[in-house]
Amino acid sequence: MTLQLFGHPFSSYTWKALIPLYENGTAFTFRNLEDAEANAELEARWPLKLFPVLVEGDRTVLEATAIIEYLHVHHLGPVPMIPADADIAVQARMLDRIFDNYVMGTMQRPVLDALLPEERRDPVGLGEAMARLDKVYAWLDAHLAGRAWAVGDSFTLADCAAAPSLFYADWVRPIPEALANLRAYRARLLARPSVARCVEEARPYRAYFPLGAPDRD
Known part of the structure; x- marks a missing residue:
């Protein structure tokens, strides 16, 4: 099938x-x-x-x-997305939810706000979203110290969530230069062939981004 x-x-x-x-x-x-x-x-x-x-x-x-x-x-392949070690698998699932809920979920607030008529936009909510991204960025930067990928040396479910989350979140709220671990991790993700392929396949549709896609990546 x-x-x-x-x-x-x-x-x-x-x-x-x-x-x-x-x-x-x-x-x-x-x-x-x-x-x-x-x-x-x-x-x-x-x-x-x-x-x-x-x-x-x-x-x-x-x-x-x-x-x-x-x-x-x-359809298990050569790159298992769920670690065999049960404790590491729990970490991968935890990071998956963090990237989905607190990075991607948060960055979508200003994106959706930009789609509203100006009189319905929420500057307070926008400020809260940016502050929340700042907090999760700092937490992730500390978490990533000494790690190649989200939960260690293997590419997992968590990295599948991280790649699009950080790709688009950095368009909304650029990751500060001081957060070197997080910036380097985003760069590693974008250099990975599977992620680079997604970036290229999405490139023709960048005009869809409500805030205007930056001239990078």
Whole structure:
């Protein structure tokens, strides 16, 4: 049965699901939601039309983290995304939630605010989001001291979450130069072939970024 991934090349959570597929050379068909037929099929499978969504036969898997867990169970490749050591696996899952909730979730607040009419924008909420990013950046910088990847020497689920989170968050709130560990980690992520491929595939859609994509990366 052929794996199908419904998503969009510019979507951060689509990247998160694409990265393990690219890392392991897993065969799949990408259903780009720029296509009307793919959109209609996605809605039929998941009325909220949130993505990515993975389909294999009669199985439909929602949410990027669950997709990575499914791939680990059913399409295990040479780069396991869930560490074999149970304690390290807990750390990977913890960092996955930190990147999704406190980096990506926070940076989406100013992005969504920019989509509103000016009279409905929330400068107080915007300031709170920036302050929260500053705090999580500092925590991550300390956490990453002496680590190549989010939980040590192996690329895991946590790094799949980190790559799109830090890529886009740095567009919204640039990581300060003083946070050398975090800046170097972001650079390592973007240099990894699976992530670099996502960056290039998303490049044609940068005009979609409401705050204006910076002329870098």
